[in-house]
Amino acid sequence: MFVLIITDVVDIDRFVANARVVSLSRRAPAASTTQAAASAASSSSPGLDLVLDETIMHPQGGGQPSDVGFIQWDAQPERRFTVVDVRADKGAAAVVHHYGSFGSQDLDDAALATASAGAPVTIHVDESKRRLHARLHSAGHLLDSAVRNLGHTGLVPSKGYHFPDGPNVEYLGELEQTVRDGLPAALNIELQRLIATGGDVQVKYVPTSTLEGGGSGHSLAAPSAVPAQETSEPLRYDSPDAVRMVNIGGVECPCGGTHVKSIGDLQNVKVTKVKRAKGTLKVYYEVSPM
Numbered sequence: 001m002f003v004l005i006i007t008d009v010v011d012i013d014r015f016v017a018n019a020r021v022v023s024l025s026r027r028a029p030a031a032s033t034t035q036a037a038a039s040a041a042s043s044s045s046p047g048l049d050l051v052l053d054e055t056i057m058h059p060q061g062g063g064q065p066s067d068v069g070f071i072q073w074d075a076q077p078e079r080r081f082t083v084v085d086v087r088a089d090k091g092a093a094a095v096v097h098h099y100g101s102f103g104s105q106d107l108d109d110a111a112l113a114t115a116s117a118g119a120p121v122t123i124h125v126d127e128s129k130r131r132l133h134a135r136l137h138s139a140g141h142l143l144d145s146a147v148r149n150l151g152h153t154g155l156v157p158s159k160g161y162h163f164p165d166g167p168n169v170e171y172l173g174e175l176e177q178t179v180r181d182g183l184p185a186a187l188n189i190e191l192q193r194l195i196a197t198g199g200d201v202q203v204k205y206v207p208t209s210t211l212e213g214g215g216s217g218h219s220l221a222a223p224s225a226v227p228a229q230e231t232s233e234p235l236r237y238d239s240p241d242a243v244r245m246v247n248i249g250g251v252e253c254p255c256g257g258t259h260v261k262s263i264g265d266l267q268n269v270k271v272t273k274v275k276r277a278k279g280t281l282k283v284y285y286e287v288s289p290m
């Protein structure tokens with residue numbers, strides 16, 4: 001089985017990369033191996049599914065939207081594939097699907113076959129979307145740190161939604177009404193303090209064997225799950241033997257997303273409202289435009 005290595009997702013500043021086509025086919029929702037891929041395939045049309053031998057395009061995951069951009073055939077620059085969505089299959093064979101189309105110059109079946117014959121291509125990531133998504137997602141991490149710094153240890157991050165339309169983090173737990181009413185203002189003061197303090201976003205790779213549970217995505221690791229020593233040699237974050245740990249402002253958690261390099265890059269993060277529902281609190285926020 002072909003195994004794809006997702007290269008350099010760690011490096012937010014890499015927007016162009018070379019690769020080779022592994023396969024190019026029409027979308028087949030029923031054949032998708034994951035529910036997410038199936039829903040992606042059915043959500044827009046027309047669609048093609050392009051798989052490369054490696055990619056710098058970040059798949060949707062952990063509440064973070066995918067990269068978008070385009071992929072150009074090196075020998076035929078007019079052959080330009082617009083990428084509207086990127087999804088990764090789960091499991092050991094981490095195949096990444098680039099969903100999109102050639103626009104008006106869509107290919108017939110014969111042309112599809114020739115286009116997929118190991119052709120060298122160049123990947124172009126939409127830089128402004130990548131940076132916006134990284135800021136929205138990183139702000140979710142910073143929010144976790146602000147919640148903890150305010151002493152709300154009973155609020156446990158469970159889900160993040162880091163899309164531009166209404167980003168929020170959902171916490172398991174409850175607060176008394178007076179505390180809850182004052183939460184946005186209190187969080188905004190703490191967020192501003194953290195941003196003014198600044199510091200690097202810290203990323204490290206720890207062996208899965210040292211974690212209790214491991215995992216990825218936007219979730220909080222229990223303190224006992226953070227090992228005393230990490231490996232000195234960075235491993236690929238998608239390796240089954242390692243988990244990528246991200247620390248923004250003090251709270252460390254396993255995460256495969258894209259992040260800003262420095263907390264100061266966030267400039268401003270503002271909590272807009274807190275919504276309570278059945279044992280959870282949803283904290284909505286916004287990031288300042290660049």
Ligand SMILES: [Zn+2]
Binds near residue numbers: 141218246
């Ligand atoms: Zn993250």
